[in-house]
Amino acid sequence: MSEPRPRIAVVSFPGSLDDHDAVWALSALGADAVAVWHAEPALPAGTTAVVLPGGFSYGDYLRCGAIARFSPVMHKVVEFAEAGGLVLGICNGFQILSEAGLVPGVLRQNRSLSFICRDVTLRVERTDTPFTSRCEPQQRLQIPIKNNEGCWFADDETVTRLEASGQIVLRYHGEDPSGSVMAIAGVCNEAGNVMGLMPHPEHAVDPLLGSGDGALILASLVDAARERTLAALAA
C-alpha cells in the first residue's frame, strides 16, 4: 500500500449509521480515516477529504438532511468544499449535501413510497472525477442501496445544464429503483470536488459481502486525497 495514508474525516451526526463502516472501509483502502463528531468546531488538522456517511441524522425530521446541514462542523465542511476540498456524501450524506446546496438537486421520497434495501447496478458516466478515477468508462458497478428518500429530482433546465457540464457521474443501469429524474444515482458540483450518491460503496468493499465494487469509488477518493497530501508535503 502506498504511503502516506491521507487523512479523511468521516462526520458522525446524531443518527448516523454508516460512519463506522465508512471509517473501516477507507482505512482498509489505505486512508487515515477518523470519525469526527458533528459538534466539533473544526475538521482535524491535515484533513484532505471529508465523507458524510449514511444514516438518519436528526431522525430525518423535517426533511432528510435539513437539520444536519446546520451542525457546527458543517460550516467548516462548506468552507472546505468551497475552497476545493474533496467531499463525498453517501445516502443521508448526499441528502445533507443537497440541502446545503453543495450538490445540485434534492432527494425525495421513492416513487414506490417504500424503503428499498437491495443491490443495484450502476453505470459510471464519468471517470475523470476524484471519486471514479479507478473505474472504466461505462463500467457497471454492483452496490447496495438502502433508503426511503432516494428519488433525485431537479427541474428540466437544471438537468439539461448538468448533462452539458458533465456533472452526472452515476446512473442506475436497468431498473431505477427510486424513480430519480434521468435515473440519476450520483451527481457532483460544477468544480467536480464534491459528489453525492445514494448507493453505499462502504458496504461493498469485499466480495465476501457480496461485491467489492464500492472499493473502486472509495479507493479513487483515497488516491485523490493522497495526491493532495503529497502536494501539501511538497509545498
Added chain:
Amino acid sequence: MKATVLVRPKQGILDPQGEATRGALQKLGFRVEATRVGRVFDLEVATSDPGEAKAEIKRMCEQLLANPLIESFEIELAT
C-alpha cells in the same frame, strides 16, 4: 404573536404521497380527483409587530422550513 406556515409541494412536482392518499380515498368511495400532501407549522414568534413577524418567518421558511427547489410556502398571521 402566533402564526401558521403552510408548506406545499410546488405545482408540477410529482407528489407520490398525495397520489397514494388519493388512491386510498377513492378506494373508500370518495369522489376525489387530486390530493396533494403538505405540512403545517404552528409558530409563536417573539414579536407583536406583524411586519417584523412576517419578515422573520419568511427567512425561517427560506432557510429551513421549506426547500425552495420543490416546495412553496404561505404565511398566515393570527389576528
